[in-house]
Amino acid sequence: MQITKFLAYLLFSSFILISCSDDDDNNPLSNALQADNQRPLGSSANALLSSNTFTSLTIEMVSVQGFEPTTTAVNAFKQFLEERLFKPDGITINQRSVPSSNTAPFSIEEISEIENNTRSLFNVGDEITVYVYFADGSREDDTNVQVTLGTAYRNTSMVIYEGTLRQLSTRPNSPLLSTIETATLNHEFSHLLGLVNIGTPLQSDHEDQDANGHCNVQSCLMEAAIEFGSGMMGLGDMVPELDAQCIADLQANGGR
Ligand SMILES: [Zn+2]
Numbered sequence: 001m002q003i004t005k006f007l008a009y010l011l012f013s014s015f016i017l018i019s020c021s022d023d024d025d026n027n028p029l030s031n032a033l034q035a036d037n038q039r040p041l042g043s044s045a046n047a048l049l050s051s052n053t054f055t056s057l058t059i060e061m062v063s064v065q066g067f068e069p070t071t072t073a074v075n076a077f078k079q080f081l082e083e084r085l086f087k088p089d090g091i092t093i094n095q096r097s098v099p100s101s102n103t104a105p106f107s108i109e110e111i112s113e114i115e116n117n118t119r120s121l122f123n124v125g126d127e128i129t130v131y132v133y134f135a136d137g138s139r140e141d142d143t144n145v146q147v148t149l150g151t152a153y154r155n156t157s158m159v160i161y162e163g164t165l166r167q168l169s170t171r172p173n174s175p176l177l178s179t180i181e182t183a184t185l186n187h188e189f190s191h192l193l194g195l196v197n198i199g200t201p202l203q204s205d206h207e208d209q210d211a212n213g214h215c216n217v218q219s220c221l222m223e224a225a226i227e228f229g230s231g232m233m234g235l236g237d238m239v240p241e242l243d244a245q246c247i248a249d250l251q252a253n254g255g256r
């Protein structure tokens with residue numbers, strides 16, 4: 001999440017404008033089927049965590065050719081999900097590659113449009129789906145001092161700025177690319193799970209007052225810094241984990 005719930009809401013609103021002008025969305029049936037996957041960030045937290053409505057999860061992982069994540073990261077991400085989610089019928093990650101959109105650097109509106117053009121899986125029956133896009137470039141509001149590694153922008157949608165991750169991994173003393181990828185995937189997906197206080201209610205007072213949607217426990221996966229390049233330096237090759245308070249929030253909202 002890009003810092004505030006309010007901004008997330010704005011992002012959602014801007015998506016509506018885009019989808020209304022998209023000629024591919026004229027089929028009322030497909031619009032109805034897709035509506036469940038076009039809600040605000042955090043609104044599917046319980047649906048993702050518990051098996052109440054959905055007993056399986058399929059992740060549609062779409063990468064620009066040449067910007068696919070490492071196998072190590074995909075496996076670690078899947079393990080992270082299996083530790084936190086109740087999905088008795090399993091968690092599946094479908095991967096495929098697509099040509100570049102040639103639109104880097106990206107605004108979230110541009111990422112939403114790419115999703116409109118490339119997402120093929122939507123919730124069906126007892127299967128919930130999540131879209132993850134590995135972009136060949138950076139977020140457009142990056143600066144010399146702060147870069148964004150990923151953004152969770154709707155209830156079942158997130159982007160990883162793989163171009164930025166790869167640049168970061170070539171710096172001296174940087175963690176391995178697979179470590180940066182895993183930390184970013186786990187962090188952004190945890191926003192889909194409603195952390196911190198965006199769809200999953202707090203069980204204790206641990207929201208960062210200076211960075212809404214994040215955790216104030218040092219070295220927790222949901223520290224705001226993890227979303228930015230600065231937070232990756234000094235990690236070594238340890239992927240940060242959720243602290244006890246974040247896990248307690250997820251468990252109280254149906255998680256494992
Ligand atoms: Zn974040």
Ligand SMILES: [Zn+2]
Binds near residue numbers: 215242246
């Ligand atoms: Zn935490």
